[in-house]
Amino acid sequence: MAKEITKAEEFFLKKFNLNTIQLEQTIGKALGKQIDYADLYFEYRTNESVSLEEGMVKKAAKSIGQGVGVRAVADEKTGYAYSDEITLKNLELAARTARYITTDHSVGKPVPVRSDVVRPDLYPIQTPVSEIPVQEKIDLLHQIDVLARRYDPRIKKVMASFASEHKAILVVTSEGRIVGDIQPLSRLNVTCIAEENGNRQVGSYGGGGRVAYSFFLENRRFEAYAKEAARQAILNLSAVxxxxxxxxxxxxxxxxxxxxxxxxxxxxxxxxxxxxxxxxxxxxxxxxxxxxxxxxxxxxxxxxxxxxxxxxxxxxxxxxxxxxxxxxxxxxxxxxxxxxxxxxxxxxxxxxxxxxxxxxxxxxxxxxxxxxxxxxxxxxxxxxxxxxxxxxxxxxxxxxxxxxxxxxxxxxxxxxxxxxxxxxxxxxxxxxxxxxxxxxxxxxxxxxxxxxxxxxxxxxxxxxxxxxxxxxxxxxxxxxx
Amino acid sequence: MIPYEDLVAAVLKKARSKGATAGDVMIVEGDSFDAQVRLKSIDKLSNAHEKRLGLRLFFGNRSAVCSTSDFSVESLDRLVEDTCYLARCTAEDPHAGLPEPTALVLPDLDLYDDTLHEWKMEDKIDLAVQAESAALGYDARITNSEGAGLSHASRRVVYANTHDVIGSYPVSYVSFSVSPVATVDGSMQRDYWYSAKRKIKELASPESVGRTAAQRTLRRLGARKIATDEVPVIFDPETAAELIGSLSSCVSGYAVYKGASFLAGKLGQPVAASSVTVLDNGLIPSALGSRPFDGEGLPTRKTTVIKKGVLESYLLDSYSARKLGLRSTGNAVRSVGDVPSVSHTNFYLVPGTHSPEEILRSVKRGLYVVETIGFGVNHVTGDYSRGAVGLWIENGELTYPVEEITIAGNLKEIFMDIEMIGNDLELRSSIAAPTIKISKMTVAGH
Structure with a gap:
């Protein structure tokens, strides 16, 4: 975890050309006499998804999102401003905007911040799922398609999708803490439609977590997902x-x-x-x-x-x-x-x-x-x-x-x-x-x-x-x- | 000059140079503001500026979409690279592609309030406070509040594709809502009311919204459970709109070609009572669901979905239309980072001739539904079973509130069993309906 925190902190500072002193000053600008707490929340995430229907992976998408939110708190009141452009100018602007909750115009002093180590990482992943070649994920979806159809000839449609997110966050607080985390998240979903004599029923199953790509292959988990979705759809054909x-x-x-x-x-x-x-x-x-x-x-x-x-x-x-x-x-x-x-x-x-x-x-x-x-x-x-x-x-x-x-x-x-x-x-x-x-x-x-x-x-x-x-x-x- | 015109042209040119055969770009940029007040003091304020660019590229019949909020040259170069790479990984899909070249039309639909940026912070807060105060002051049993919220957003949408189509339009949205809490004998109820429009001057008054929120909350106090029974059910305009909303999902071209709709294969067949006509109209001036062109740059239009009970049209974009051998109805929507999909514009049940009072009077024993909760609508089979809150009807009059009940049926029968349609249609949202009466549904209680 210690490594992960430093990684997240270094990542943001380097990527957006910022330094710790600037963060300390920004926190100071969000504070004031009436504002008892402020924090900055940096986020950078990559999302990727591939999905299959009609036996084809016709859809693949990837998005990159980044931004920073500045929060100022005075008792029950919260002021918040965010921007998707992480620059010093925008940080300062956001800090000023977040302070609209009070009429206080005093400006706080920079707050010295110190990196905080939390605990051993709950999701240590060597290779981010987004770095696994897309073709491997596409092949997996094709296998699922075959497995679900093979389960029963009454399975007429199979839809499967694999989505992964790789998110880095960094929180800087007026209590002097700077805490980062890298949060992976993946999910594999299968939906089957079964049909018999005009009766159409659906079954869905899926799973995932903050896991490595190998999770879905262990004990052929993907196969279990495919069969479970197919089983539910077939079962519902006879449901009353x-x-x-x-x-x-x-x-x-x-x-x-x-x-x-x-x-x-x-x-x-x-x-x-x-x-x-x-x-x-x-x-x-x-x-x-x-x-x-x-x-x-x-x-x-x-x-x-x-x-x-x-x-x-x-x-x-x-x-x-x-x-x-x-x-x-x-x-x-x-x-x-x-x-x-x-x-x-x-x-x-x-x-x-x-x-x-x-x-x-x-x-x-x-x-x-x-x-x-x-x-x-x-x-x-x-x-x-x-x-x-x-x-x-x-x-x-x-x-x-x-x-x-x-x-x-x-x-x-x-x-x-x-x-x-x-x-x-x-x-x-x-x-x-x-x-x-x-x-x-x-x-x-x-x-x-x-x-x-x-x-x-x-x-x-x-x-x-x-x-x-x-x-x-x-x-x-x-x-x- | 269209904003980002040069940037969009550069991205598409770069993509072509990498071998893309066609493509389109969508940019959405805007500001948003949210305020929450509670017990007359500010609870939360949030202010933001956002922008996002989505690029879809085709390599013949293969395609992919990528998006980013970073518009720097390096970032956009990487976006093009990523999209090319992903597109080459996907399957050949014979139905993929841009729509036929069509000139962009830009009817003035009056969707943008240019006074929004001049709206003073104090006045916004004041509006929310007034609305909440109207609810709190309405009755002594209104004892608490989840607060009043006020939001507004303005956005500019830019669309361009490799058929040399480029266009842009601004939209705005402003709304406020109040959620009072009422207490009697230690049991609490909450409800809410809202006003949502394109422009500040079209909003309802804070007093009327606060008052309605209070009335809606108070009428739920002292709710009982009832015995399981089969009775006529009246949906108020809000819950009737939800029911019509399920219909809008089931006529989406994607649900239809995937066989994931109970209305697949039903074009030209009766699917509802003969009094039912449902329209999708994207061209109503200043309405919340209007837009000049859709997510593929095709003009929006008015589509008759159900005419006198007969299913006349699905809602389609160019892909789902090709899959079904039909033509696009201009219903493509596009979240910037995703491929186009289908959604309604202004989707509504055409009003009937009965006043809501008349509909109520026609029921001897039954249920008047004011809220439905849960996700119990299966679009594939039409099975419908949702939690409900309502008022019990005896001899044509509302009596006591009821809760912890479910209402169930199948959409096939529910739409056929629409027995009366009210004359009280109001386009409060992009999906709307007047009061409707279903001749019978199963109400499950104890």
């Missing part, structure tokens, strides 16, 4: 319409952890609780889940999509216990909200890019394993729904109501998994849903690495995880009464 009404629900391990993300995670972000607009406001120390539930947000797992060495304010990421044995323990904080609430930043201050102001966001959010065997959980349900995979979810943070859509689900009848169902939506109330958890499996899994979370128009990569879980009495929105 989803039931409607209240029933017991079993969630499969892994990606269904999106439930925690929507139902619990967003409501525990510091900004909503500071403003007292979350359904979880004032519930710290209170029982918000069954005592079988312990939920953490952990940004420190090596290589995961939601992991970060440091957040976008330069704070090292943490493992934060949100709920312990059913009791609400903590919130996810960025610097501003932690300070205003008298709490400690948890390393959750994230932003989509230099064009955005950081705010509290999740990293990898999951429930710890319990003691029940998955078969035992299934056997315990008389009549219910078994949801294995989900499309997406959404929550109303203030009322706590959340919803998410199953892309693979089955009926459970007399303890047995029976017919696949399509078009099932689950809806519930965040502060209430986990109180209905009656069994937690011993099979915790993290998702394969495809999650993207949107909040206030900013998208960031996240991870989720879950053991098999039984929830009593949840509303399933289908069409069959």
């Amino acid at each position: 319409d989803a039931p409607a009404g209240m029933m017991d629900v079993v969630l499969g391990p892994g990606w269904p952890g999106i439930l925690l993300h929507e139902a619990i995670g967003h409501g525990l972000e510091g900004d909503f609780n500071r403003k007292r607009t979350s359904a979880f406001t004032d519930l710290i120390g209170k029982q918000v889940a069954s005592e079988l539930c312990t939920i953490v947000d952990d940004g420190t797992i090596p290589g995961r999509r939601g992991s970060l060495n440091v957040d976008d304010e330069g704070t090292p990421t943490h493992r934060t216990v949100l709920i312990e044995k059913g009791i609400l323990k903590g919130y996810l904080q960025d610097r501003l909200n932690a300070k205003l609430m008298g709490m400690t930043p948890t390393g959750n201050g994230r932003r989509e890019s230099f064009m955005h102001i950081p705010m509290p966001r999740m990293t990898n959010t999951f429930m710890l394993a319990g003691e029940s065997r998955p078969e035992e959980i299934m056997r315990s349900v008389k009549n219910g729904l078994y949801a294995v995979s989900f499309g997406g979810g959404q929550v109303d943070i203030t009322s706590g109501k959340f919803v998410f859509s199953a892309s693979e689900a089955y009926r459970i009848e007399d303890g047995k998994v029976t017919a696949p169902v399509k078009g099932a939506t689950l809806i519930g109330n965040g502060p209430d849903i986990l109180k209905r958890v009656t069994m937690v499996g011993n099979d915790l899994q993290l998702d394969a690495g495809v999650g993207t979370c949107g909040k206030d128009g900013q998208s960031v990569p996240v991870g989720v995880g879950l053991p098999t879980l039984r929830i009593n009495g949840m509303t399933v929105g289908g069409t069959q009464g």
